Amino acid sequence: MTNNKESRQETEKKEERFSSLEMLRDRGLKDINRVLAVRVNGELCDLSCSIEGKEVLEPVYAESQEGLEILRHSASHVMAMAVKELFPGVKVTIGPAIENGFYYDFDYERPFREEDLPKIEEKMHEIVKADYPFTRKEVTSREAIDFFLSEGEPYKVELIEDLGAERVSLYSQGSFTDLCRGPHISSSGKIKAFKLTKVAGAYWRGDEKRPMLSRIYGVAFHDQKALKEHLKRLEEAKRRDHVRLGAQLDLFSTHEEIGAGMIVWHPKGGILRHVLEEFEIREHLKRGYEIVKGPQILKTELWKRSGHFENYRENMYFTEIDQQSYGIKPMNCLSHMMIYNSALRSYRDLPKRYFELGLVHRHERSGVLHGLLRVREFTQDDAHIICTPEQLDQEIKGVLDFVKDMMAVFGFEYDLEISTRPEKSIGSDEDWERATRALIKAMEENRLPYRINEGDGAFYGPKIDVKLKDALERKWQCATIQCDFTLPDRFNLAYIDRDGQKHRPAMIHRVILGALERFIGILIEHYAGAFPTWLAPVQAILLTVTDRNIPYGEILRGHLKDAEIRVEADFRNEKLSLKVREAQLQKIPYMLIIGDRECQEEGLTPRLRSGKNLSFMKEKEFILHIQEEIRQRREGL
């Protein structure tokens, strides 16, 4: 590679050296065109990097995860070059690859708009077509700073200063040079498929006090097919969008007049919530939880005592009654503490597991609200477990089992993360140690794989976060299990142990589904609105073929209702195919066809929403069939 003089020169004193690309070619590697970079003794490098020949070389292919990241990172450089050419005076900042693509943040006299994107894409295509080589150059920080000062790039200068490194690497393609660790693809022509997707504002280094930059997002792939598939996935996600389906299936609505982040539940959404709540209550009672209920507003004095006023005030709503200030609860814990403290507790009473489907209000910033997934009023399946320190392990394990059972019911897979002590935190080392160990121990005993997030715990204790994965492999956080040492202390919780002395109990704060609103939003997208029968707002719909069948239809409806089946009837004088279509669009699990034959033989012919027809059934037979399916909480087959 002739355009790699610099790195060559640096190492010229050594004997003969090769580029890793040459070496791979020498070794007879096939598909060399699909190789974007290389691992040299385990470290990612450019194809042009020079080596001696003894190293272990592993090719990084375009379609691998690492390959994609390199490709996308390079695409962000190409985009930056295009933007610099099109918008003189623009300042570049950072532009990494991200999970599904890449972005680059710019500082320009005006923010970029969606309509700027086609122009930028066009320029990028030119750059790709020109196939500029990416070249790497190592320089001292001083040289790099001088270079970027002369280029009028203050953000780059700041980055280098903050790095504080002796030397940094620069990558150039064509007229564009960027500070970058690399590695990169060998030339811009390797970018076979890309698309700019959106613009957004983003603060310099994520800090609200610093300038608002203009971010452009894009996706890039190793070939057109992969890009098309990605766009298809986006379409699929749009098809499953819970806001759209929520309106189509008549589940809920929101109203400008009512306020942002407030959900209004329609009858069909109402029954869905009810089914979930009933299910939750039953599952909690089974596991030794007790149902409690606290008031919606509590004196501000109490929120001061708990620390919420100090730490959580911006997220709370307050009101005043008889010159007394009250806070609308953003969490349910305070009442639970008061319940515990309403009597002197013995070690024999523990653990106490207080469960509340608690309605809470949190003033989320307007910009983060979204459908059911981020709202200002929601219901948590919240519980506080108060136990002796010795019982902590067992209780955590119990909650993890609970999570496992519940996720299985909905068919969610999930990952677990343990977050450990953050820098800013309270409590003794001993407590943290014990709690963290308890979390880890519970994971190991359940043989659950987990990741550790160092320093990402709550300020009062470590936690386990459950990230569930839906049908489109998207991750959502719902369940969380937190150890808390602050509240037991602040509320002076105690129990009398065998020794006759007062001791401080441990406390676990946990939710399983999290917020019902959010969980339902996820469920809608997970099932694409086609809820399994036990959850479906309407489980079956009776469809008559002609008006003659209505009297028997009425009888059937009565019998199904008696059997507690959520049944509706479409007895309109319409064609059967129309009724089937409408029931199908409502994603009703069972369409029960009643024609003359069914009337005569006192039965029905079920059609599943999958399109499959079952054979004629006597009504008793059908009732048993659907009841069993509901009982097992499984999808009809």
Add this chain to the structure above:
RNA sequence: GCCACCGUAGCUCAGUCGGUAGAGCACCUCACUCGUAAUGAGGAUGUCCGCGGUUCGAUUCCGCGCGGUGGCUCCA
């Protein structure tokens, strides 16, 4: 909160370079009594998100507000 985009009939959306608006579906009426994803014909439907400004005239342009969508360190 900040940035970008958006807000037209119940829904999905078109339209107006400033002269008060349209299509499909849904709805209503009538005919058809029909067997597994749209029967036909006719009819009604709008403070063009709100308030203010510019203008002879604003749904259209400008400002402010309300609401929605996507973002706001996955560290060169």
